[in-house]
Amino acid sequence: MSLPTLAERALSGLACKLDELAGGITRVRLSSRTTRLNHMQVALYRVGELLVDTGFARARALSLRALEGQRLAAILLTHHHEDHSGAAAALAARHACPVYLRRPEVRRTEGLDAIKPYRRLWWGEPGEYGPLPMPERIDAGGRALRAVPIPGHSASHTAFLDELSGAVLVGDLYISGGATAVMSHEDPYESIASLRRVADLEPARMLTGHGLSMERPAAALREKAARIEAAAGEILRLHRAGLPEREICRRVFPGGRAKDRFLELLTQGEFSRLNLVRACIRRAP
Ligand SMILES: [Zn+2]
Structure with missing residues (x-):
């Protein structure tokens, strides 16, 4: 595979930051000019010989x-979305x-078959990687991660608890603290659990996927669960x-309508608070 030329790098504005975190975890944060426009970066983490997430194709x-130069024994995906698996x-x-990916079959039902143009523009075209089912615990080089299913944002979603440092890597479980815009396939009740x-x-x-x-x-996670539950x-x-539904959306989320509309427009309706309203109604227990 050819590396991007300097001109391509300059045009895309790709950037990479590496930090050594407590517990011997390396964080790699990636962004491009397009993702920074939306204040977005994507993170992957190396925990000993295990890699959690990979960043986006671009x-x-x-x-x-x-x-x-690092030895990698396995790649573990928090979920299949192409910003993390690209x-x-x-x-x-x-x-x-x-x-390794939990429930790899949902890749085809949660949108990877028909990635919308804005997602191709932001993240690029992901390669095919033939995932294996997620084990409950993954051991490598004296380090172990415990896989904890956390469906909601995606049915494939998994958190990884690092037994040595007590850090948990959660992908997109926690992007912000509120009840916010979601994708149409998300299940808010599963997210709460x-x-x-x-x-x-x-x-x-x-440590999150972004x-x-x-x-x-723990308190911030419980607070977010309570906010979604109240909404x-x-x-x-x-x-x-x-x-x-649109009137419910206006009443439950009286502020930030312009921002939500922009996100809805930008993502061709894929991300919105209206989706959250619809999911709460459709998936009510
Ligand atoms: Zn995601």
Whole structure:
């Protein structure tokens, strides 16, 4: 595979930051000019010989370079979305190691078959990496990660608890603290349970798929679960009172409508708070 030329790098504005975190975890943060426009970066983490997530296809040369000379025994994906799995094929080939993903079959039902143009523009075209089913515990080089299912954002979603440092790597379980815009396939009730499941592990630190690091995150995770639960309760109450979905959305989320509309427009309706309203109604227990 050819590395991007200097001109391509300059045009795409690809950037890579490496930090050594507590507990001997290396964080690699990737961004491009397009992702920075939306204040977005993507993170991958090396825990001993295990790699959690890979970054996006457009930045695969940077992921490869960041891990050059390191021994990788396995790649573990928090979920299959292409911003986290886009360089899995290239890294697995370079390091001759397997890629593990929980419920790999949902890749075809949660949108990878028909990636919308904005996602291709942002993240590039992911390679095919033939994932193996996720084991419950992954051991390599004296380090072990425990796989904890956290469906909601994606049915394939998994958190990894590092038994040595107490850090938990959660992918997109926690992007921000509120009840926010979601993709149309997301299940907010499963997200609530997953947030509480990770909080109950009482992790020392949380590391997210978009580069956030938070010490003692249990309270923040429970707070987010409570906010989604409260929003879902209000959405169902208004739905039973006969209000249409857009009106419910306006009442439950009175602020930030312009930003939400922009996100909805930008993502061709794939990400919105209206999706959260619809999911709360459709998936009500
Ligand atoms: Zn995701």
